[in-house]
Amino acid sequence: MQNPTYDSLYLFINGKWLNADDRDTAAVVNPATGNVLGRLPLATEADLALALDVARDSFDVWRHTVPAERARIMKRAAELMRERAEHIATQMTLEEGKPLTESRDEVLRAAEYFEWFAEEARRIHGRVVPANRPGVQQLVKRQAIGPVAAFTPWNFPAITPARKLSAALAAGCSVILKPGEESPATALALARCLDEAGLPKGVLQIVFGVPDKVSSQLIASPIIRKVAFTGSVPVGRLLSERAADGVKPITLELGGHGPVLVFADADIDAAATGGAANRFRGTGQICISSTRFLIQRPVYERFVAAFVAATEKLVIGDGMAAGTQVGPLANQRQLEKMELLVADAVAQGAKVLIGGKRIAGPGYFFQPTVLADVPMSARIMHEEPFGPIAVMRPFDALEDGLAEANRLPYGLSAYAFTRDARTAIDVGDGLEAGMIGINQYRIIATELPFGGMKESGHGSEGGTEGIEHYLTNKFISQI
Structure with a gap:
């Protein structure tokens, strides 16, 4: 068996890779051995406040970036993910434990999501609706909803962030992503691919920390316009309540049985x-x-x-x-x-x-x-x-x-x-x-919706449906 190295761990805020310095840290453990792989820096309140300000400012830049350019950056990031698939898969197996063959497959499927939604960015269509009065033009535009707070668990540290990031970025949203603290290096590796592909600084930020503290600060901020969460039903309920306080839409992919x-x-x-x-x-x-x-x-x-x-x-x-x-x-x-x-x-x-x-x-x-x-x-x-x-x-x-x-109340x-x-x-x-x-167990495909009903959540990721939750409709009537 090879003895691979584990990547250094950071926060990624405002286009900068921030190490522990005087921040609290958490141990990342190899579940196959029980050995500590590294120490993960945890974001402070000041870190999160900075991330929110940057998400607001970078949204103005990214939403005005033409779809063809957004698509180009996302496709280049997908290429980098494929080039680095072995390295990213190794990080995933070290920190999450799944067989390396499964990790390789997951990285390649994550890259597929960025390719798929890169094309969807070029197909965000509005429409012209004939008016009932002469001389009136009626338009429906579909525009990015705003900065997004996204939360993902540890079990699929590449494909779950990829579903959220690819759709949100294609729509023109900036994103603050909090991955699972057990498997942070995989998400950071995806972020590095996006950064090196030319994503404007601050459009994507990666933070880690005590989940309850991070989610409460991010969701409560008026800067955040949309929440996306994958995880357990109890936590999904909690985040739904927090999002409801600000009348913010939330996409939930929760548990199943x-x-x-x-x-x-x-x-x-x-x-x-x-x-x-x-x-x-x-x-x-x-x-x-x-x-x-x-x-x-x-x-x-x-x-x-x-x-x-x-x-x-x-x-x-x-x-x-x-x-x-x-x-x-x-x-x-x-x-x-x-x-x-x-x-x-x-x-x-x-x-x-x-x-x-x-x-x-x-x-x-x-x-x-x-x-x-x-x-x-x-x-x-x-x-x-x-x-x-x-x-x-x-x-x-x-x-x-x-x-x-x-x-059961589950319906995933x-x-x-x-x-x-x-x-x-x-x-x-x-x-x-x-x-x-x-007559088959394989039901997931990039081009198809991923989501459940009942207490397994609402909203879909993937497919043409996946981008809808990151867009808002604007009706314009003009004479």
């Missing part, structure tokens, strides 16, 4: 082996991950056996090691949560078919776990696990499966497997989720 409906006529082996790969990718720390496998009773035993067999073959280890498929959890909190969820389910009668325990040694490793016959009273049937645990339950009729799939992702066209249509119509995969 993805159901998978497997019907008796499905390709059972494909649904099971693909399901295991999907469930344990990213060590299960993925908001759209399949978590609750609901299997029609005639094929329940067969599906579960195939799923367990696929799980047994997974290679667990340091994400930097060749062949690793499942890395560590991101932190000690996640590790302890997995133990509590499994213990609670077992205490109430669930069966552990494989896994169920932390792995001895350094790092935050937990065995890929399959629970069967989980009672409805178990916590894991109600709470998003956000870790390497899969839940198996049988169902009978389509209506029963849909009822269970839609029972859902999946179904069937060879019957009528069933596929009914399931697609009946599932309450913003993103649905039929």
Whole structure:
């Protein structure tokens, strides 16, 4: 295994890379080893106040930059991300833990978002509306909404910031981004690509700090006109309240508890082996991950056996090691949560078919776990696990499966497997989720909307829908 170096960590404010100096710092830990990778400077109130002033001033510059120039800068940044993909992916694996193959893929997909929205910048169209009075011209213009405060978590430190930054920058907004403190180097690497591509100083700023203090100061400022957040439902509620105080729009991509409906006529082996790969990718720390496998009773035993067999073959280890498929959890909190969820389910009668325990040694490793016959009273049937645990339950009729799939307040992702066209249509119509995969687990594409419903949030990122939330409509009537 190679021994790569970890980048120095900074704040990025007003086009300057600011180190710790006399600021407080937080340790960034390699979750595979428990070793400290570096110390992250945390923004002071004065740092945030400066970032807000700069965001206001740079917005005036960026919104008047012609779309073709905005597109050119964003495309150049995407090129730099691709050129530096190996380095950025290495930073991601060191700080977040996912296998290097997954990190490489994420960096390349982040670059795709900047390319996609670079083109969208050139397609921000208004319209002329015929008037009911002679001599009157009526115009509808779509303009950048203003400076944006964006908050992203640690689990996808490249693609989640990319979705927000690419759409906001394409629209002409300036952005203050607060990434997750567990995986800061990845976001800083993206910022460096944008900076070196020619993004005007101050249009993008990266800050870190105590999340509650940073969010309260940024959102309360009248300079911020738009908020975007990806993270947990409780924090989403809190930020929604803060945004509401200033009547500011907020885009929310929150948690999920993805159901998978497997019907008796499905390709059972494909649904099971693909399901295991999907469930344990990213060590299960993925908001759209399949978590609750609901299997029609005639094929329940067969599906579960195939799923367990696929799980047994997974290679667990340091994400930097060749062949690793499942890395560590991101932190000690996640590790302890997995133990509590499994213990609670077992205490109430669930069966552990494989896994169920932390792995001895350094790092935050937990065995890929399959629970069967989980009672409805178990916590894991109600709470998003956000870790390497899969839940198996049988169902009978389509209506029963849909009822269970839609029972929770989450509505981010859902999946179904069937060879019957009528069933596929009914399931697609009946599932309450913003993103649905039929006979496949891969449901994310740059050109398509990413978002949920119910308590999984509102608004979409990606696709033509993604830029809408960073634009405002202006009606002009003139004689």
